[in-house]
Every structure is written in structure tokens, then in C-alpha cells.
Amino acid sequence: MRTQVAIIGGGPSGLLLSQLLHRKGIDTIVLERKTRDYVLGRIRAGILETGFVDLMREAGVSERMDKESFVHDGTVIAFGNEQFQVNFTEHTGTPVVVYGQTEVTRDLYDAREAMDGKIVFNVENVEIHDADSDAPYVTYSVDGREERIDCDFVAGCDGFHGVSRQTIPLSVRKEYEKVYPFGWLGVLSETPPVHDELIYANSDRGFALCSMRNANLSRYYIQCSLSDDVEDWTDQMFWNELKRRIPEEAAEKLVTGPSIEKSIAPLRSFVTEPMRWGRLFLCGDAAHIVPPTGAKGLNTAASDIHYLYHGLLQYFEEGDSEGIDRYSEKALARIWKAERFSWWMTNLLHRFPDQTEFDIKMQLADLTFLRDNREAQSVLAQNYVGLPY
Numbered sequence: 001m002r003t004q005v006a007i008i009g010g011g012p013s014g015l016l017l018s019q020l021l022h023r024k025g026i027d028t029i030v031l032e033r034k035t036r037d038y039v040l041g042r043i044r045a046g047i048l049e050t051g052f053v054d055l056m057r058e059a060g061v062s063e064r065m066d067k068e069s070f071v072h073d074g075t076v077i078a079f080g081n082e083q084f085q086v087n088f089t090e091h092t093g094t095p096v097v098v099y100g101q102t103e104v105t106r107d108l109y110d111a112r113e114a115m116d117g118k119i120v121f122n123v124e125n126v127e128i129h130d131a132d133s134d135a136p137y138v139t140y141s142v143d144g145r146e147e148r149i150d151c152d153f154v155a156g157c158d159g160f161h162g163v164s165r166q167t168i169p170l171s172v173r174k175e176y177e178k179v180y181p182f183g184w185l186g187v188l189s190e191t192p193p194v195h196d197e198l199i200y201a202n203s204d205r206g207f208a209l210c211s212m213r214n215a216n217l218s219r220y221y222i223q224c225s226l227s228d229d230v231e232d233w234t235d236q237m238f239w240n241e242l243k244r245r246i247p248e249e250a251a252e253k254l255v256t257g258p259s260i261e262k263s264i265a266p267l268r269s270f271v272t273e274p275m276r277w278g279r280l281f282l283c284g285d286a287a288h289i290v291p292p293t294g295a296k297g298l299n300t301a302a303s304d305i306h307y308l309y310h311g312l313l314q315y316f317e318e319g320d321s322e323g324i325d326r327y328s329e330k331a332l333a334r335i336w337k338a339e340r341f342s343w344w345m346t347n348l349l350h351r352f353p354d355q356t357e358f359d360i361k362m363q364l365a366d367l368t369f370l371r372d373n374r375e376a377q378s379v380l381a382q383n384y385v386g387l388p389y
């Protein structure tokens with residue numbers, strides 16, 4: 001088989017790239033290790049920057065998102081019993097859009113199917129060969145058959161545990177990592193959201209977040225210990241703990257119900273450099289991870305796809321390699337700023353096991369400065385709605 005761009009991974013990054021390129025007549029094949037249902041079973045954040053929304057429009061997959069999403073002009077930050085709003089639209093002219101990553105992925109799969117896009121599911125043993133030559137190729141097995149795809153480029157969109165990043169020799173690759181000493185216990189419940197905007201809460205008992213998917217689907221998180229087991233947390237224990245961490249007013253209004261999903265996620269900051277090796281490009285979680293505070297995961301994947309898509313168009317349509325040559329540098333410049341923002345929000349809002357009383361005073365000073373200072377709120381707003389591409 002031959003294609004122009006072989007895409008490893010059928011998560012949001014791979015699907016979006018494939019959809020954008022297909023609409024410009026550039027051929028791709030997506031290789032996905034799991035099934036479509038498995039990929040759609042993953043629950044991830046649901047805040048979209050305008051840049052991401054624009055890309056979905058450009059990819060022709062925004063119809064349902066435009067109808068069913070919610071627009072949020074700001075977010076609430078709470079600490080102890082205090083709370084204040086940071087208004088994004090006032091500071092930046094731009095709101096954020098609330099639409100679950102699962103829905104984004106579903107819409108992308110539907111669009112790929114409608115266009116007869118080539119996606120091979122259940123692939124095993126994917127290997128990328130000769131990425132540093134002019135003739136790269138990818139081998140894999142599916143249903144017991146060995147297959148080979150010759151291509152011009154390989155897009156490594158296979159997430160943190162994929163093979164693409166590992167293909168880049170260690171002598172070329174440098175990795176930067178920070179692992180946080182806690183996790184997030186998340187619950188999805190068919191209950192109305194407690195507030196019409198998100199509430200990020202710093203409390204003595206640890207962080208909490210009130211988020212949502214729609215008018216009758218809420219997503220809540222509490223900071224938990226990494227040694228906790230989901231099985232140890234009954235729904236009742238979760239709701240009780242959440243109520244103790246959010247402002248009283250919200251706790252009183254909170255509608256609880258049975259969880260329809262409950263899981264614990266670790267928090268990590270991670271970046272690999274460079275994001276290009278020869279004809280292999282890394283995108284999304286394959287190249288970087290952010291802790292979920294600030295909801296930058298999907299949005300950082302989107303800016304990679306934006307740079308790579310435009311670089312590949314420039315190459316295929318104009319024979320100009322400037323865009324792909326600068327891909328790694330442009331993508332990383334934006335990624336590091338999103339890393340800083342997620343790290344800062346994580347530090348601002350969580351309880352750390354080794355935190356001293358001095359450290360807690362520093363958090364409080366940061367929070368009261370943010371509450372009282374317009375410029376500080378503007379900085380948060382600019383980062384939250386997404387820095388320019």
C-alpha cells in the first residue's frame with residue numbers, strides 16, 4: 001500500500017489531521033491499535049479553545065458542536081469560602097466552548113466514515129522504518145496478516161504510550177518530565193451542573209473541580225492520593241468530600257446522583273524535543289502531556305495539528321518545505337507556554353504532601369492577588385482561552 005501521510009493513532013490528533021488533509025486531496029491512512037468503541041469509551045476534558053473550534057470548522061465537522069456546545073464567558077476560582085469570577089470574554093474578547101472530547105472524537109470518526117477515510121483498527125506491532133530517509137515506511141499486523149505502507153511522511157499521533165516517540169533515537173531525543181504526587185478522582189453523573197460555569201477550588205482538604213458536559217451531565221473531580229483505589233471511593237464518599245472542598249453556596253446547591261463513570265488519573269507534565277525526526281512528526285500526547293488543570297491536553301494537540309497541517313499543505317501544494325522544517329520549533333514554542341500555565345494552575349490549586357505553612361501562604365497570596373488584580377486575571381484569561389497559533 002502507498003499513501004502520502006501514514007498516521008499512527010486514531011485519537012483526536014490523528015483523526016483531525018486525516019480529516020483536514022483529506023479535504024485538500026491529500027491521502028492518508030490511519031492506524032489505530034484499538035477499536036472505535038474503545039477509543040470513544042475514554043472520558044477526557046471538555047473545554048475547547050477558539051483555535052480548536054476553528055480547526056473543527058475548517059475540517060467540516062462542527063455542525064453538532066455548534067448546535068450542542070455551551071459557550072462559557074468565564075470561570076470561577078474558589079478558595080476556602082471565597083470565590084471570584086475571571087471573565088475571559090471581557091479580557092480577551094473570546095469565550096471557551098464546552099463540548100466533551102468524546103463527542104469531538106465521535107464527530108471526527110463519523111466525518112472520516114462519511115468521506116470513506118481509510119482507518120485500520122486493531123493493528124498490532126506497528127513499526128516506523130527509515131524515518132530519516134526520503135522513503136519512510138510503516139509495517140504492522142492486522143488479523144494475522146503482515147502489512148506495509150510506503151509513504152512520504154509519518155504523523156505520530158499515538159499518544160503517550162505509542163511507538164512513534166520511541167522511534168526517535170535517544171541520542172536525538174530529550175525528554176522533560178514532572179510527576180505530581182497526587183491524582184484526580186473523577187465522577188460523571190447524570191445530574192444538572194452545580195453552576196453555569198466551571199468552579200476550580202483550592203481547599204484545605206485538596207483541590208476540587210466542578211465541570212459539565214451538558215444540562216444534565218456533570219463532571220466533578222477531587223484531588224486524591226495516588227495510592228487510592230477507585231473501588232475504595234463509594235459515590236456517597238465522593239459527594240461528601242466534594243461538598244467539603246467547594247464553597248458552601250455551591251455545596252448546598254449540589255445535586256448528587258449515581259456515578260456513571262469513576263476513575264483516577266495521575267498528573268504529569270511531559271515534553272519531548274524535537275517533535276520532528278526526518279519524515280516523522282510527533283503530535284499531541286505522543287510529544288507532550290499536561291496535568292488536566294486548565295484543560296490544555298486536547299488544545300495543545302490541536303495547535304500541533306494546525307502547524308503540521310499547514311506545513312504539509314505548503315509542501316504538497318507549493319513544493320515548499322519551510323512549514324514542515326519549522327514544525328518542531330513552532331509547536332514547541334506554544335507547548336512550553338501551555339505547560340507553564342497548567343503547571344502554574346496545578347501549583348496554585350492543589351495541596352502537596354510536602355507543602356509547608358509558608359508554601360500555603362504563598363498560594364493564598366497568589367490567589368488574593370489574582371482576585372484583586374485585573375492584569376493578573378487578564379493573564380489567566382489569555383492562557384485559558386488559548387494563546388495565538
Ligand code: APR
Nearest residue numbers: 009010011012013032033126158159162284285297298301
Ligand atoms: N499503534 C496504533 N495506535 C496506537 C498505538 C500504536 N502502537 N499506540 C497508541 N495508539 C492509539 C491509541 O489507542 C489512541 O487511540 O493512538 C491513539 C492516541 O490517542 P490519544 O491518547 O487520545 O492522543 P491524541 O490523539 O494526541 O489526543 C490528545 O487526548 O489524552 C488526551 O489530554 C489529551 O486531550 C488530549 C488528547
Ligand code: PHB
Nearest residue numbers: 045046211292293294295
Ligand atoms: C472536564 O470537564 O473534564 C475538565 C474541565 C476542565 C479541566 C479539566 C477537566 O481543567
